[in-house]
Amino acid sequence: MPRLGFGTFRMPGGGCQPVVENALALGYRHIDTAEMYQNEEAVGAAIAAFGMAREDLHLTTKVWHENLKPQAMHRALDTSLGKLGVDYVDLYMVHWPSRDMDLGAVLDTLQGFLQEGSVRAIGVCNFNLAMLRAAIDDIGAPIACHQVEYHPFLDQSRMLAYLRGKGIPLVAYAPLAQGRAAADPVLQGIATRHGASAAQVALAWLLEQDGVAAIPKAQRRDSQQSNLDALNVKLDDEDRRAIAALPKHLRYVTPPFAPDWDA
Template identity: 40%
Template sequence: MATAFDRLGYGTYKLADGEECAAGVAHAIETGYRHVDTAQGYDNEASVGDGIDRSGVDRDDLFVATKLSTDNLSYDDAVETARASRDRLGVDSIDLLYVHWPINSYDPEETLPALDDLVDDGVIDRIGLSNFEPDQLDEAIDRLDHDVFAHQVECHPLLQQERLREYAVEDGHWLVAYSPIARNRVADVDALREVAAAQDATPAQVSLAWLLSKERVAPIPKAADHGHVEENWAAREIDLTDEQIARIDGLDRGERVVDFAEAPWN
């Protein structure tokens, strides 16, 4: 089991399977990242494992998360494919396994017991949920024998997820923020550009620093460009003022990057 959960993680969405992904993961780990996030649906788990091996960093110093695809949420499919993910990643156990979306084959009566049993069997260490609405979180948390460690949702200054962030604090789990710079839409926001100029930073770095200023929030920016990977990591050193945080708090537009008809909120 990894010894720690690093709040600033490295996302691998749309990193092509093969050299791009393996090199990206290895470079991120060499930069300092210790939390790596992937998913069955990204089709790159084996390359993430290759990148981990290439980095030379001890596996016990890393935190590796993946997600069950929406077609793999029956009891048998969840158990079988989680084991396959573990093998592709080349790890003894998966630090954190999420339900990627509570749609399609998701059935609380089948999916959640599978997650509990995967923990009991040592295939995974922690349970995560992703893209759940509050009532779905209520049901899952009530049904699960093990605690929910993290809930992963889109979260950034333009979609601040205040209700789900409060839920995370109340329940004691982490809110893991995907698309934390809104695919760089934040670069077009005047207030973020002005805060960035005052901080000698970029709007993307300011967005990550704002998320890191919030209780129990862990952003996982994705970047293929090595320079952007290093810039994102440097956001940890930005100390926003209370006034700057309050200004960013006022930017919430409920603006989603990831949205489709079957999403739980639609």
């Protein structure tokens, strides 16, 4: 899984296709979508139009929290594969946990998809630490990664320590704090010293961390290229101290069905 991927949240409908085609043309090879994004068909059309070999692309999609019964999960995966126009996805994830889900049944179903070859790896998103421990330590599910909100204004040290101990990567969504990183004066000051942008500094900070990947979204081609160029930004200890001093309690993705993050 390439550490810098391309997110497609809030890109519904056919307008997503040219955006993803641009990303592929620039060199992105990790595309992240989901049943809930309502753009799997457009993502699939972009992949087909670009004409790349399927094995050269890492493709992720997700099942919505309302579809976590086994039969519903089967229907959801079949629908996603059909819309994407592929025989398998590289990573299939639980998008959000459900309060009434049977975690054992959910993970058994995901492992069934692994065995039949329709998915290459399974993962979860937005699990709190207690849920992760239940899935990995108690049930023993082969979780390949955990996707969760992570950016310079939100501490994920407890989650990272656990995942690193298991050798499981964390995939950061909303890595630019939904655009707020670009306007932060501390990040802007660091960026000025490096001839970069504040958004690039935020991404560089994430990507230099052991076991962290990121999936920023960008609709404009120049923003897509700018995010790729963040791979060339090298921070120093002074930069890291300044970022460490930023507020670390700011969570911006807080739907009513989110779990208790402190559990």
